[in-house]
Amino acid sequence: MRRKNRIPPSPLPQREGVDPVRVRLPPEGPWTTVREHLVERLSGAGAGVVDGMFTAGQVVDAAGRAVSPEAAYVPGMYVWFHRELPDEPAVPFPLTVVHQDEHIVVADKPHFLATTPRGSHVAETALARLRRELDIPTLGAAHRLDRLTAGLVLFTVRPGERGAYQTLFAERRVRKEYEAVAPYDPSLALPRTVRSRIVKERGILAAYEVAGEPNAVSRVELIDHRGELGWYRLLPATGQTHQLRVHMNALGLPILGDPLYPVVADAVPAGDFRRPLQLLARSLEFTDPVTGVEHRFHSAATLRAWSSYSDWAGQ
Numbered sequence: 001m002r003r004k005n006r007i008p009p010s011p012l013p014q015r016e017g018v019d020p021v022r023v024r025l026p027p028e029g030p031w032t033t034v035r036e037h038l039v040e041r042l043s044g045a046g047a048g049v050v051d052g053m054f055t056a057g058q059v060v061d062a063a064g065r066a067v068s069p070e071a072a073y074v075p076g077m078y079v080w081f082h083r084e085l086p087d088e089p090a091v092p093f094p095l096t097v098v099h100q101d102e103h104i105v106v107a108d109k110p111h112f113l114a115t116t117p118r119g120s121h122v123a124e125t126a127l128a129r130l131r132r133e134l135d136i137p138t139l140g141a142a143h144r145l146d147r148l149t150a151g152l153v154l155f156t157v158r159p160g161e162r163g164a165y166q167t168l169f170a171e172r173r174v175r176k177e178y179e180a181v182a183p184y185d186p187s188l189a190l191p192r193t194v195r196s197r198i199v200k201e202r203g204i205l206a207a208y209e210v211a212g213e214p215n216a217v218s219r220v221e222l223i224d225h226r227g228e229l230g231w232y233r234l235l236p237a238t239g240q241t242h243q244l245r246v247h248m249n250a251l252g253l254p255i256l257g258d259p260l261y262p263v264v265a266d267a268v269p270a271g272d273f274r275r276p277l278q279l280l281a282r283s284l285e286f287t288d289p290v291t292g293v294e295h296r297f298h299s300a301a302t303l304r305a306w307s308s309y310s311d312w313a314g315q
Contacts, residue, residue, distance in 0.1 A: 011064030017128030089271035111276035151281025181278035184230035
């Protein structure tokens with residue numbers, strides 16, 4: 001039986017709550033040095049960036065020793081380095097801890113704050129912020145919430161328990177309830193369950209529906225309506241990317257503030273937080289896989305287009 005390769009612990013500490021980048025050298029390739037591989041792998045970093053990292057001793061091996069630019073390529077070798085943190089505008093909204101114990105942290109994430117480091121959102125993310133504010137470097141996300149969506153996110157404290165909580169979401173054993181503000185259509189019969197097949201292609205911003213076996217199921221309920229606005233409860237039974245946004249748009253009820261549906265809008269300038277997507281992850285309910293406790297968490301956030309439409313629309 002082939003033994004699974006054990007990943008060594010990182011020799012570098014976190015920086016601003018962000019883990020160092022770990023790279024495992026592929027089992028085969030044309031490279032003769034570690035530097036050659038990283039130059040190719042990080043080709044988008046800019047001319048001279050990788051060489052500068054080697055010169056500064058910022059690329060290290062499992063023992064924390066600086067790797068020489070002439071170091072021979074060794075298949076399966078691990079190296080670590082810190083990425084240069086991007087210049088990120090601060091998201092000027094609080095990240096509130098709803099619950100914290102020795103196993104989990106549940107946070108109420110604001111609009112515009114990414115859940116985990118990715119792309120141009122690195123230190124200004126919910127995970128990095130919580131690691132810094134709570135001083136829990138081992139904190140990890142059990143699932144993700146879209147950057148533009150506000151509401152509850154579950155994080156785990158102990159790395160060894162993270163898989164158990166992630167499995168809850170993978171096996172749909174977490175009851176999630178969302179709320180949204182969208183146009184009101186009196187001719188649309190609600191509640192109803194929407195089923196379709198959703199595809200999200202890499203490099204394309206918006207997901208879309210195609211013919212085929214449904215992979216996305218959402219229940220849509222009307223909570224209240226006021227003039228041309230509706231306040232909706234959304235209950236996803238599956239977790240496809242942008243599922244609720246796609247299904248609401250398919251019903252002719254695109255969620256207010258959505259920059260992708262029904263059409264991809266012009267890019268919003270960085271730091272423009274005036275019109276957030278009116279979608280909120282209101283509650284999470286599950287049986288704790290470690291303690292057996294029945295949890296139900298509730299977001300205290302409000303959707304501004306419903307609570308203060310004139311203020312929201314005027315910006």
